[in-house]
Amino acid sequence: MTTNDLYYLTITEAAAGLRRRDFSPVELTKACLARIEAIDGKLHSFITLTADRAFKQARAVERELHSGNDHGPLHGIPIALKDLYATKGIRTTCHSAVLENWTPDRDATAVTKLQEAGAILLGKLGMHEFAFGGPSVDAPFPAVRNPWNTAHIPGGSSSGSGAALAAGLCYGALGSDTGGSIRTPSSHCGIVGIKPTYGRVSRFGVVPLSWSLDHAGPMARSVEDCAILLQAIAGYDAKDPASANIAVPDFRAGLRVGIKGLRVGVPRVHWFDESKGTDPETEAVFDNALKTLESLGAVILDIDGKPFSIARKANQTILVCEAYAYHEKTLQTTPMKFGSSVRRRMLEGAFLGAADYITAQRARSVLNEQIRANFSRVDVFAVPGAARPPEAFEKMDPNEQNLRPNFTNPFNLTGLPAISVPCGFTSANLPVGLQIVAQPFEETTCFRVAYAYEQATEWHKRRPPI
């Protein structure tokens, strides 16, 4: 096999090839690094490359594999991390001048777990500064670009994770999601990403944006790969106060069960047409995805979208208050170290009061109850991954995003697990995602539905023209 044959393998395929000795972990690492060298100058998905360390790790895991010490499907697989996961001895910047030279002295729990699973770290990925605002045009590192069209944004805040996977620069990645930061770049880059249930994956060592809304999770090129990555990083961690002490199931066990009789709730009424509404082309692609789910035996039902629509307001209020609280000292002393976009969003939190924050947390109680009540009628919710396709950098309008429905925020507010899987393309050849949301700690249901859809379609096999 040549390196060209290797870099677009899925984790599942690469794991099988490693065990057949078709290629080695060192060859997989070489293939990714060669691909990064060839095209990442156009994408800027990596902030820090750890090539020497990756080769050292690759040689070590190769010896382990050949001696029969097999750690499972991630053993020997090159991956990368959003640059807000603390990595011992490796610079962790959050794409910001504030942390430009920070080298942590310990690993995030999720990073430790990936290492224990035998994954090889290629480096740290670009993102929206501190996982907030938009693409950072005045940060110390260039903004990440979309491999499907480099004039367009890749979505964020896990922008580097989305772009690197779509372009074949790594086999899996970690992102984080406070208002859609895993699912939006997954949708915009044509890959798969899951925001697990709040508490499923430890946030220890993940630089916070908003404690009560932050979720850590995986991104990959297939549903099964996402399940493999989540399996490695899920589980109780006493170091994270929000970690749930609940059993971790086998996320791949139910993948092939199918969705006959599954009730899919679509909260279209009062939501999809909110303000400027959902982009018509996106909605048409989404409707086709629903037809595919129906053809697989699912039953599509309308549910009221009103509480979902209101949830954005509570989510954003909590987010800016908590983000300001975390960054208050830096905003008081050296505000200009932040890029303008993230600085202005965080500063909104300085001008809201304690009663405002508590009002949002009270609304969260009501909305959580109203949204979850739908599970008496349906098994999952389905919505687009984003309300519109990724826009061009030059047409970016930070106010525009508030004029469209936000299909991701409600599931941070409620903590529900939500996966985005590729479901089509616009006429401009930009990807669209289908989001499936399940009950708390029912990630297996997200995977089952997304896998059934993925296997019935070809969207996930398309590659960007880069």
Place this chain on the structure above:
Amino acid sequence: MATEITLDQLRAKALQAGLALDDEELQKLLPGVNRARDQVAELRQFLSDATEPAATFTALTVDKV
């Protein structure tokens, strides 16, 4: 809708908060701050007196679920 706050009010609040922001920066912040205040006003409309916040204190340390 919440009562709109003015640039003067924002300047005073910034000083109280220990933020050294010039008028140009405050002017850019103003629309976002007013939008954030409107959002909270909308949320207030559908809360009853009995609604408690999502995050509540517990005196016992138990295994979290």
